[in-house]
Amino acid sequence: MLMKSKNVLYFTQREEEFADLLTRIGTKRNVAKVLVYLANTPEATSRDIERGTDLRQPEVSIAMTDMLKHKWVESRENRAETKGRPVKIYKLALPISVIIDRIESDKKSEATDQLKMITQLRDYIGEE
Numbered sequence: 001m002l003m004k005s006k007n008v009l010y011f012t013q014r015e016e017e018f019a020d021l022l023t024r025i026g027t028k029r030n031v032a033k034v035l036v037y038l039a040n041t042p043e044a045t046s047r048d049i050e051r052g053t054d055l056r057q058p059e060v061s062i063a064m065t066d067m068l069k070h071k072w073v074e075s076r077e078n079r080a081e082t083k084g085r086p087v088k089i090y091k092l093a094l095p096i097s098v099i100i101d102r103i104e105s106d107k108k109s110e111a112t113d114q115l116k117m118i119t120q121l122r123d124y125i126g127e128e
Helices: 013-024 029-039 046-053 057-069 096-128
Strands: 072-080 087-092
Touching: 013 029, 029 057, 029 087, 046 057, 046 072, 046 087, 046 096, 057 072
Parallel strands: none
Antiparallel strands: 072 087
């Protein structure tokens, strides 16, 4: 029996920098790596993502849960050619630019909330 060969994507320096920037603005490291990986491929299995991002299976699973919650990814099941569990295949549910727009919006909202709290702190200082 012949094994099918399949190309697995690996991060380039530019993709590493992209994931690093996402992490530096507060995106979880695993989510950032999976997001960048999926932005560069039409769809991928969990195993492809593990190999391409150098993450372990539980790390990919946690990232997927987070990304599904945000509705950034969608998944479908593909029956394996052999016996066993079906394989989950993931792809981005939105263009990466829309996801970045949403991250930007969330960060602006967080910054506004923090500035309001700082103003409240200043009000406490002024009450003395």
